[in-house]
Amino acid sequence: MAATAGTVSRASAPERPRPLMQRIGRAVLPAYTGLVVIYLFLPIVVMAVFGFNDIEGRFNFTWQGFTLDHWQNLFNRYPALNQSLLNSLTVGIISTLVATIFGTLIGLALTRYEFRGRTPLNLLIFLPIATPEIVLGASLLAMFVSAGIGRDLTTITIAHIMFNISFVVVTVRARIAGFDRALEEAAMDLGADEWTTFRKVTFPLIFPGILAAALLAFALSIDDFVITQFTAGQTVTFPLWVYGASRIGVPPQVNVMGTLIFFIALVGIVLWVVLQRREMTAVPTTVDH
Amino acid sequence: MPEADVRLDRVTKRFGDFTAVDDLSLTMERGEFFALLGPSGCGKTTTLRMIGGFEEVTAGTVYLGGADVTELPPFKRNVNTVFQNYALFPHLDVYENIAFGLRRRRVPEGEVRAQVKFMLKLVDLPGYEKRRPNQLSGGQQQRVALARALINSPQVLLLDEPLGALDLKLRKQMQVELKRIQSEIGITFIFVTHDQEEAMTMSDRIAVMREGRIEQLGRPEELYERPASSFVAGFLGVSNLLDGEVVGRHGELVDVQLGDGTLVRAPAAASNGDTHVRVGVRPEKLRVTSSHTEAPRSVEDTNALEGTVLDASYIGVSTQYIVQTADGHKLTVYAQNLETSGASEALADGQTVQLTWRPQHTFVIARTDRDVDATPQYEEGQVPS
Numbered sequence: 001m002a003a004t005a006g007t008v009s010r011a012s013a014p015e016r017p018r019p020l021m022q023r024i025g026r027a028v029l030p031a032y033t034g035l036v037v038i039y040l041f042l043p044i045v046v047m048a049v050f051g052f053n054d055i056e057g058r059f060n061f062t063w064q065g066f067t068l069d070h071w072q073n074l075f076n077r078y079p080a081l082n083q084s085l086l087n088s089l090t091v092g093i094i095s096t097l098v099a100t101i102f103g104t105l106i107g108l109a110l111t112r113y114e115f116r117g118r119t120p121l122n123l124l125i126f127l128p129i130a131t132p133e134i135v136l137g138a139s140l141l142a143m144f145v146s147a148g149i150g151r152d153l154t155t156i157t158i159a160h161i162m163f164n165i166s167f168v169v170v171t172v173r174a175r176i177a178g179f180d181r182a183l184e185e186a187a188m189d190l191g192a193d194e195w196t197t198f199r200k201v202t203f204p205l206i207f208p209g210i211l212a213a214a215l216l217a218f219a220l221s222i223d224d225f226v227i228t229q230f231t232a233g234q235t236v237t238f239p240l241w242v243y244g245a246s247r248i249g250v251p252p253q254v255n256v257m258g259t260l261i262f263f264i265a266l267v268g269i270v271l272w273v274v275l276q277r278r279e280m281t282a283v284p285t286t287v288d289h
Numbered sequence: 290m291p292e293a294d295v296r297l298d299r300v301t302k303r304f305g306d307f308t309a310v311d312d313l314s315l316t317m318e319r320g321e322f323f324a325l326l327g328p329s330g331c332g333k334t335t336t337l338r339m340i341g342g343f344e345e346v347t348a349g350t351v352y353l354g355g356a357d358v359t360e361l362p363p364f365k366r367n368v369n370t371v372f373q374n375y376a377l378f379p380h381l382d383v384y385e386n387i388a389f390g391l392r393r394r395r396v397p398e399g400e401v402r403a404q405v406k407f408m409l410k411l412v413d414l415p416g417y418e419k420r421r422p423n424q425l426s427g428g429q430q431q432r433v434a435l436a437r438a439l440i441n442s443p444q445v446l447l448l449d450e451p452l453g454a455l456d457l458k459l460r461k462q463m464q465v466e467l468k469r470i471q472s473e474i475g476i477t478f479i480f481v482t483h484d485q486e487e488a489m490t491m492s493d494r495i496a497v498m499r500e501g502r503i504e505q506l507g508r509p510e511e512l513y514e515r516p517a518s519s520f521v522a523g524f525l526g527v528s529n530l531l532d533g534e535v536v537g538r539h540g541e542l543v544d545v546q547l548g549d550g551t552l553v554r555a556p557a558a559a560s561n562g563d564t565h566v567r568v569g570v571r572p573e574k575l576r577v578t579s580s581h582t583e584a585p586r587s588v589e590d591t592n593a594l595e596g597t598v599l600d601a602s603y604i605g606v607s608t609q610y611i612v613q614t615a616d617g618h619k620l621t622v623y624a625q626n627l628e629t630s631g632a633s634e635a636l637a638d639g640q641t642v643q644l645t646w647r648p649q650h651t652f653v654i655a656r657t658d659r660d661v662d663a664t665p666q667y668e669e670g671q672v673p674s
Binding site for chain 1: 341343362363364368369370372374378380389390393437438
């Protein structure tokens, strides 16, 4: 009997209680996750809510009642705010385009070709990311002043392109590093010349990396304050206007614009994820026959 | 004289100080299934890549159907390649992958559709047009890669370790499939492999490469039955090699005296007039018998060696013996289990036995300082850098 007991009793054996630590872990983890999510999103919720605040006076710090007034009169109360937003969008779009093109080409060169100075360049490209913004801004100002260049939208754009290139290179390089060169060889083997190979194979495959880099660059540009402050001269961008207004009271229109930018970004991200999903799922894999 | 399809004329490829391919001359005939076989780093893949146009040639000339293509980029050569890991375009579906070559030549859509359909049928994947490469199994990807190359009706198809990423069963199946497709379309296939069995099964001719040179070139049975060097003997299958001196000649046969004084006979043609030689015999050609049951036969028609069984392993179709000769050589013997029916009937360890084989089954290799025992290496045969 004793010999068979081990195998027979198996099905009816009582479930072993989970260790205490594991049970605590199961309870704590969701709570912890929830707290982190609240921590991340509370400021955004506050921003959105105070866009509906029916304020008396200049300050938008305490809840005084609900209104849609700021949404309805978004662009017709503060012309200077409109201009600053327009400036920020202009700088953001131009610097993103230029930095993405240059950064992608540099990223390609750094991963593809052996050339003199490649290793130092690989490290130097991190410098604008690693250098404190305040130092960059101050030295840019000194540079423009000593070169006798007047500060305006152009100098802001030049500065933004400068720091954006590094971020684009780093992002795109990571994507290209995982790229299988045999795919390009295969394209050439099938009759595609270098340009066709780039157009039909290389570019479509590294495009997600380029898009991610461009989104990052735009996000960095649109809310940059420190470097812009040094290179703006009399020009006012959205962050500069908000900073200036904070001393006399930030109007709720700023909250509304912030909320809009947030939702545009959110819609973009959701669209992107949905598109990626659609690429991945289709007919399920079958076994070989 | 069959027409030459690909000809390499004294081709050398160096990567820095490393010579991957060393003054290689080689002719592949039209319609033949040709294998470049060798261990990792022997230059076989580099050779293939030079034919495809993916490596610049350091010296020498590459001819394709008589025309010098040495300087031409891959997209101007009428060859197509099945890459080692297939290199299917992950962002295109099966249809567009296969149609890629036709699109480059601006073939009208109707014809593209018909040809892709034909190709999918040829590689036995009809109905897979809309799949993405990542939705296919390894074997299916392999077939798509094949279709994508063949649709361009290349003069020569290059295959770089085409079956390396497949499991054993699928590999066997694809070997047969590849041979069928090759005979169906009748173009030259040049394929690179480190797997001697694969090369033997599929090829019309095999070039065994070593250190950037061709060690031996011939039909599979020539390489197996008459290897020209210890390297080839060891790389293609198992062989037993014994050092000896040629001491006499009897018509078609030569007498070779082994280290322990035993005389064995080998075909004279195989000895090439060398005196310091190695004689070899394949394990399945040896007959092992218990010394008591049979008296030694005359040396005239049978070679014989005495030995002791070190190890007997029953492996189903055959029993494998390791037999040690009087002077310490260890020989491998595969005895077909024709009449025996179990391990119990095998000869026991420590038993004295006699090994006999026919002189015609002996091969002779000149002893040189390049003699190294080759064991097949089963790593990926990549380009050394």
